[in-house]
Amino acid sequence: MTQAKNYSIVSIALIAMSALVALLSSFGTLAESLRILFISDPDQSGFASVFSGQIWRLLTPAFIHFGPMHLIFNLLWVWDLGMVIENRKGPGFYLSFFVVAAVISNVAQYLLTSNPFFGGMSGVVYGLFSYVWMRGRYDPAFNGIMRKATVNMMLAWFVLCWTGLLGPIANWAHTMGLVVGAVWAYLECKSLRLGQTSASLPANKVQSLEYFSTADILKAEALRSWVKDQYLPEARQQFDTIDGKLKIITAIIQQKGIETLPPHETQALEIVFADALVQETGLNWAVIDDDHQRTFILLKSGTPPLSFSLVPATRIAEAVKDGKLNELFQTSVQTIRNSQLPQT
Template structure:
């Protein structure tokens, strides 16, 4: 079972830089030391330093911290969120994301406040939080979404900081960082949806195996109710055809021809996905399971033998061709080929 790597080299480097700057600046008390790290020299107007070539100033304020709790709070989040984003997206993405979020959040804080005396990793932390929150919410294949309790706590803390009760805080950096993460994740999710191979179920990251459980009684009852809704579209004397793969695909095709998918409620779309998955199970020998992340349960298909592979269900929208005309048989053939190819590739030993 693949486990979350307990560390990230990128996070270790970021934390190390912050600690060194904190020590050398006596937690922000040495203005002379920090003059080259502030977004602008206090004696120089606007972004004249940056425009003269000192572009590091757009990033370096994130390494400045002004008290023990400030740095401890931020470094704990960098350690936790950083290793998760490093696992999901890789170090190169992580570094690029931190740099982009730092630039936007630092500029936002400076432009609004007109003061260079600010610092901290909080804008980046809120960027990481926003990215993982939105990706986890809209992309089922993303394995590092945020728990509801964490989302509520982070948003509540954001609001509390704006009240002024906690003293002077770079609130615009927090807000800008959060917006960067949210917008980035949303656009990336939309891009994934439009570029993902048509009709191919994603192979869910194996780190999710730690949450893989058998179907509960509630899961079974829900699935059976969805199957029953699909079966009811057969004439009574032809319902036995539902037992075959071709029969399942024919009824899905008939349902999609009766009424456009976009006009159907989510429950009906989910029912079509279940029966399409039933046909895959019948043809491939895959089994049903569910992933429990603590907040929700996601139905998946799994291989019966090692190596274990986990497949998400095929969204109902992928059962249609580009012109919205049902093409269920073709979608099934492509999905079947994709699954078999992935299983074969995973089972083939690397020379």
């Protein structure tokens, strides 16, 4: 198992396409430039344009956005949720999911309103949201538990849009996207014979287990970069190997001493040691959010998954001092591989 990427190829493509359409149409104000992208040509009725061969119209309304905030709001969610899905299911699945969710939400919006002047990635976003929400809720091995506050916010926004207080919105696209994602997740969980199960974390911690957000990824990368920068430039490629990570940890502690390092630098050592464990064992990164702080942890896939705290920097420093860092690493690897859920 490879380490999760901090980007999504499919999301990058969707964001680029949406941004290009927004620029060419001046954020939807140049309606004539969008004529070829609407689900139906305004001068024709029904799906005459589609039936004449312009099948791209079923998909392209997703790339139309009316205003900078509409674009930014949607694409931030595409980035965050899309990365979760691509890391867990692959770019092929993500692309297929996008096509299905976009087409169904666009068709539903047009059939139920007869108005072709709509657009946006919101239907897809709600599809991504409900898919990640349901898979994380009923499949602990998916490692995508969504924060309760995020769920409440998305559902509250969904209801607020339906009130009409926010102006004309493609609410049927939102609704069908939500349904598509939930049904897709349900069918997958059913095929895997998954139900809601208890996790190995304490009950209060299960509620706050989350996948990495963009902010978490950026923080972890900044910490890794500090460690990597301790190499001479010509030797930094060694950081990509497990041995290279352990050697640079050893060098930092021997040269600087753990007592003199500020908290963010000791955390950086913990992150890099954990990266070596991920590289060797295939663990996944996750976060515990207890409303006071976000704590990085590692998860071992399974039903339910097993969680592991990061090895403390003080313990790492003791192993370095005793010349036993490799031994600590191998012991940690064996602990992870031999760990099992307690019998009930």
